[in-house]
Amino acid sequence: MELLLHEYKLPLKHPFAISRGTVTVQRTLIAELQQDGVSGYGEAIANNYYNSPMDSMRTCLESMQSVLEGEMFRDTDSFWELCAGHLADAPFVLSALDCAAHDLWGRLEGAPVHRLWGLDPADAAPSSFTIGIAEVDKMVAKLAEMPGWPVYKIKLGTTHDVEIIQALREQTDAVFRIDANCGWATGEATALSAEMARHGVEFIEQPLLPDAREAQAQLYRDSALPLIADENCVGEADVPRCVDHFHGINIKLCKCGGLTPARRMIAAARDHGLKVMVGCMAESSVGISAGAQLTPLIDYADLDGALLLAEDAADGIQIENGQVRLLNEPGLGIRSLR
Numbered sequence: 001m002e003l004l005l006h007e008y009k010l011p012l013k014h015p016f017a018i019s020r021g022t023v024t025v026q027r028t029l030i031a032e033l034q035q036d037g038v039s040g041y042g043e044a045i046a047n048n049y050y051n052s053p054m055d056s057m058r059t060c061l062e063s064m065q066s067v068l069e070g071e072m073f074r075d076t077d078s079f080w081e082l083c084a085g086h087l088a089d090a091p092f093v094l095s096a097l098d099c100a101a102h103d104l105w106g107r108l109e110g111a112p113v114h115r116l117w118g119l120d121p122a123d124a125a126p127s128s129f130t131i132g133i134a135e136v137d138k139m140v141a142k143l144a145e146m147p148g149w150p151v152y153k154i155k156l157g158t159t160h161d162v163e164i165i166q167a168l169r170e171q172t173d174a175v176f177r178i179d180a181n182c183g184w185a186t187g188e189a190t191a192l193s194a195e196m197a198r199h200g201v202e203f204i205e206q207p208l209l210p211d212a213r214e215a216q217a218q219l220y221r222d223s224a225l226p227l228i229a230d231e232n233c234v235g236e237a238d239v240p241r242c243v244d245h246f247h248g249i250n251i252k253l254c255k256c257g258g259l260t261p262a263r264r265m266i267a268a269a270r271d272h273g274l275k276v277m278v279g280c281m282a283e284s285s286v287g288i289s290a291g292a293q294l295t296p297l298i299d300y301a302d303l304d305g306a307l308l309l310a311e312d313a314a315d316g317i318q319i320e321n322g323q324v325r326l327l328n329e330p331g332l333g334i335r336s337l338r
Contacts, residue, residue: 001033001034001068001069001071002034002069003032004031004039005058006313007028007030008030010026010282011026012309013308014132015132015134016132016308017133017134018179019133019156019158020157020183026045026282028044028313029054029057029061030043030284030286030337031043031044031096031097033100033101035072038108040100040106040331041100041286042097042099043095043099043283043313044061045092050234050254052092052254057092061096064083064093064097067083067086073108075105076102076105076260079097079098094258095253095255095257096254097258099259099287102258102290102332103290104331105331106330106332107330111330112326112332113259113331114296119293119296120296121325121326124301124323124324124326125299126150126324127322127323127324128152128302128304128322129304130155130179133156133157136164136167140168143172150174150322151322152175152177153302153304154168154178156179156184161180165178165195169200176202177205177300178201179230181205181206182207182210183207184207186212186219189215189223190219190223193207193223193224194224203228205227205277206229206230206231206250207227210232220247226247228277229249229250230250230279232245236256239268239269239272242272246274247275248269248275249269250279250302251279252280252281252291258290259293263297266294266298275299275300277299277300277302278300279301279303280303280304281305282305282308283305284313284314285316285317286314286334288305288316288319289332289334290332291303292319303324304319307319312338313337313338316335
């Protein structure tokens with residue numbers, strides 16, 4: 001195998017703000033695995049919160065070139081084990097390689113990855129569209145730009161969360177999901193959950209800081225709405241820790257190390273009676289196309305990351321008004337890099 005790297009700076013359509021910061025340009029690194037004249041693609045975005053800077057990711061991937069050049073791709077599990085042995089502390093890089101290997105696998109087999117797993121694209125969970133934090137009128141305008149979606153994910157964690165949800169509810173009857181990104185104080189979370197329930201919210205994602213374990217367990221008992229773990233569920237070991245603290249988990253490929261561990265996390269979550277969501281960062285269609293392969297296995301999807309970009313790095317899976325259109329094309333459905 002040969003490993004090639006492609007770096008992009010992808011501007012967003014709007015500044016994308018959550019409770020802990022704002023992004024206007026997303027830096028990303030596309031890993032390309034080549035074998036027998038066939039290429040597979042995977043993505044690793046730069047992200048400060050998860051200690052994934054661009055320079056470090058590039059160094060990690062460059063260090064893997066000598067490891068992979070003497071290897072022939074056999075199957076995704078053995079490939080992941082090989083890479084995980086070198087990248088235990090670099091899940092974003094590991095995810096990029098694992099997704100590229102899945103894409104390569106599908107292309108070599110001449111079939112979509114979801115079909116190779118035995119999944120039916122008709123079972124794909126619909127995706128939400130995310131409204132980032134801004135002034136209330138700007139959040140209303142963002143929603144108006146993307147009409148007709150069945151589900152909107154609303155970023156909160158401000159001093160005027162109730163005002164935001166009231167204003168947005170006046171614009172649509174669509175399902176709302178709330179993501180506070182750890183932005184709620186322990187003393188206000190129960191009351192806010194009741195207020196959100198009054199405005200037709202389906203669930204709340206990551207209301208409290210990850211280390212607020214005791215408060216999270218209490219909120220699990222008192223909340224008016226189901227709770228989904230994000231920052232509290234990074235990798236496989238976190239799934240059982242979410243029991244009796246959350247009602248479900250949000251799996252992100254870059255956090256957990258790719259499609260291979262993500263499928264194990266889905267199985268573990270089912271064993272523990274947890275709902276499953278697959279989410280994303282602001283990332284290109286390379287990353288979104290990988291996550292989309294899992295949508296027939298899950299309850300909720302939040303895979304709108306490429307739609308938040310003013311410029312994409314690739315052509316891939318399309319999401320139209322929430323419908324995830326899994327393509328009948330080999331691999332992950334990534335047609336080409338731009």
